[in-house]
Amino acid sequence: MPRKSRIAVPAALFLALSACTSHAAEPDRPLKAALTTPTDIDLVWHDDRPGVAGHVLEFATEADGPYTVLKYLPRQVSTYRHPDLIPHTTFHYRLRSYRGPTSEPTRVDRTESIRFTWTDESADEDGFLLEIRRKGGGTRYEPLAVLDPDVTFTELATLPGEKDASFQVRAFVLGEQSNVVRLTTGE
Template sequence: MRPEIRAAVPAVVLALAAAACSTQPPAERPARGPATSPGGAAAPEEPRTGDGAVATLRAVLTTPTDIDLSWRGGDPGASGHVLEFATDEAGPYTVLQYLPPGVTTYRHPDLMPRTAFFYRLRTFDGPASAPVDVALPPGELTTEDQESDHDWLAPRSDPGRSTTGRSVRDGGPAAPSGLKAEVKHANGILFTWTDHASDEEGFLLEARTRGGSAYAPVAVLDPDINSCGLITLPTEKRASYRVRAFTYGARSNVPRLTTGEPAADQR
C-alpha cells in the first residue's frame, strides 16, 4: 500500500491491499517478490542457478550505513534483474527490487549498523502481453471510494482465463493475452488477462508512465494469477500497462559487506 494514501483508506481496505498487486516501482517504494507481504518478500531459499551469462555484482560501503550496488555483464537480452539481500550468506534472501533492463545501480540506505549484508542478483525473463493504456479520472479517493468493497484488489486465479500448456523457458508463445484494465475509481485499476504459461515462476505487472521511455515492474504476482488490482501512485494515473510471465535465470556472485558505526547525530 502506498504511504501517501494510507491515512485516507480504512483498515479493511488496507488489509485487502496488502494482498494486492500494489507494490512500488524503483526509487519510489520497496519492492515485493511473489509472496504478498507489504514490506519486501522472502525470495526462494534455493533458487535455480539458471542458464545464461552471469552478471558481476559489486558492493561498496559509501557511508557507514549506506551500501551502493552496481553490476555489469550478464545476459543483454534478459527482461530485467531482481536484486536480493540477506544478513546470512545461506539466507533467507529478501527481494530489494525488480529492476528493468538498463538499470545497473541501486543504493541500499539506512542499514543496521555493525551488521553483515550479503547481496545477489538474478536475471528474469519471459514474454509480455500487448499493452493497454489507462487514463484515470483526476482527484483522490472519495468517501464513497473509501467505504466501497475493495475485494477486487486481491490477486486471483480464474480457471476460465487459463489455457496453460506453453513453456516460458522454451521460448514458446506463452505471453499473457487479452489484458484488460477496468477503472474502479480515481486511484484504482483492476487488471485481468488470460494465462497461457505452464512453467512461469510468477507474473510482473509493468508500467510505462506518461512521458516515460521504458516499462518498469510495479507489482509481482504468484504463478497462475490472472487478475489483480492496483492502487496507483500519482505518476501512474496516466500510463501504459502490460503483464509478463517470467522465470528466473542466472545468478551473480554474492558480495559481503559489514556496516559500520552510525554517525553521532543518528545515534
C-alpha cells in the same frame, strides 16, 4: 465520493506464453558492492545479454539466507543503493536476471482503479510482473507489482502519477543467481 471505475483489459492484454528457460549468470558479469558511507551500500552490475528483461536484487544477513527481495529492476537499471543500514551488520547480496514475454501495453486515462486480466498458458513461470510506463517516461516500463504464478488477474488503485500511464503484464522466469557479495556496515 469518487466513483470507482473498473476496466476490463482488452483481448490484447491476454498472454500467450511460450516455454521460458533459465540462463546461468555469466562469470564476467559479477555483482559488485561498495560501502559508500558507514551505513550505505552501493551495488553495481553489467548485463547486456539479449533476452534479459530485468533483475531481482536480493539480500540476507546470513550467508545461507533466507534472502529477501530488495527490488525488481528493469533492464536499463544497473545500480542500486541500499541505504540506512544497521551498523556493524554483515549483508549478503545476490542478483538474478528474469526473462519472459510481455502483454500488449494497455493505456489508462483518469481511472481510480483498474482490473487487469490475462490468460496464463505457461506452466513454468515463477510469477508475473505488472509493469508501468508513466506519462513522459519514454519507452521504459518498470515493475510495479509482483504476482504469484498461475494468477490471471489483479486490481490496481492508481496514484496521481499513474493515471495517464501504460501498463503491461510480464510472465517471468528467474535465471541462476549471481555471485554473492558480502559487506559489513560501519559505525
